Amino acid sequence: MTIAGSDSGGGAGIQADMRTFALLGVHACVAVTAVTVQNTTGVTGFQEISPDIVAAQMRSVVPDIEVSAVKTGMLASDPIITAIAETAPDLGIGRDADVPLVVDPVCASMHGDALLATEALGALKELLFPLATVVTPNLDEVRLLTGIDVVDAASQRQAAVALHALGPQWALVKGGHLRGSDLSPDLLYDGDSFLEFPARRIDTAHDHGAGDTLAAAITAALAHGYPLPDAIAFAKSWVTRGLAAAYPLGAGHGPVNPLWRLTAD
Template sequence: MTDVPLLPTAAPGSTPVRVLTIAGSDSGGGAGIQADLRTFALLGLHGCVAVTAVTVQNSLGVSGFQEITPDVVAAQIDSVVSDIGVGATKSGMLASAPIIAAVADACADVGIGRDGATPFVLDPVCASMHGDPLLAGEALEELRATLFPLATIVTPNLDEVRLITGIEVVDESTQRDAARALHDLGPQWALVKGGHLRSSDQSPDLLFDGAEFHEFTHARIDTGHDHGAGDTLAAATASALAHGRSVPEAVAFAKRWVTRGLEAAYPLGAGHGPVNPLWRVRITPEAPAR
């Protein structure tokens, strides 16, 4: 079982560290803002949201989604940051080029991103784990052009790496090539996650700042229930950054957190169940069925 040193928590009655997720809603509760808020709460942070889309989704896949208008997405970001304030921000599903542009402008205006005071974790969600499209094809260039240069760290999985850079990661060498290509798009740090490298018995994640590589590896967890793993890792990274951890420290923490969630993953519905940050909750005997 993976040991996870937890983040500091606020005393009862005092204001906890705040963090913002800019992402879509998952009606099945396994990924998206639901996974983000679960992670924030269980790590002792207060989570705020800017909802970008509402998906029609269950354990079998995404059957549709409705975008939120870009001006409303931007207004949510401004409303939260101007009043509540946040120590870090992460993004997930952004759905369209106009929403991406609105998010980039809103974040820059309130000091979110690599040139501002607030770290920005960009999880460049392009498709669901089932292969369902979550980002229109014409939006990829907008993502590269406006949000990558704003990001403190980008955290794509291997399918997203291929869509964004054209590089098929099959081994350590191509994973390094992908990290360099992602960094060339402008983020301060690039993390190439190895969870989809199914040919390996390890799950190797590679972090690059343009000069130095950092490797984070754990034995692959044998589970078919990994829905929301990418969201959870990005949310945990943002949580650690909000507490002032360095990027390598935040990624190391998040890697351990999501690995523990995979170890505790549970079945749900007829398809893929979610990673389970609820292991953090004290286990008590199950209540009798009513």
């Protein structure tokens, strides 16, 4: 299940999540949190869904369809985050429950357009992170959440420790925005040890939806029963292939393309 916003341009949000879920062999359920007005050049507006309706979508779907893994994306506001955090434990969702929860803390679009109210950062950290099996911020989100500016391997480790201290079972610090590296190094931390997931950096301007696709692939792998580190490794490989197959679209940034799998040998 994805609990996230709709991207009218089709490159990210629930659209990217549902593509990824389908291609990885899991049925996609949705709790929509917001409807965005966006295209390949940016976000010009969005309308939040009522928190009660977000929670009602979860309560309607999860017990009926027996959801096996859940991810969050754009959550927009403090009341929506609060509604999700109050509802998830009742449905057996979270780090200490039957259904793992992947929290992708979407704060802004790739163009820098705000997708989360500033005052909602506290609710994200205090209410949702302690429920998370894993959190998957990019480096801009890490800076907002921890105040740490990741510029090298040492500061990436420092950020992973700070994120883990906020309560998730695992913290994944993505390195895709670490532009000074020839690799795209992701770092996973469980409170005791670090695991590194390097991958070659793909030279493309078309990376819209990369974070959503990675988190969705992790969620799909967890639904298939992968242990968390194996799910990360699989998702990292998946999104790297999607970036290599990305295509231009519109006047801005094209999307990561998980459809590579349909034509792969």
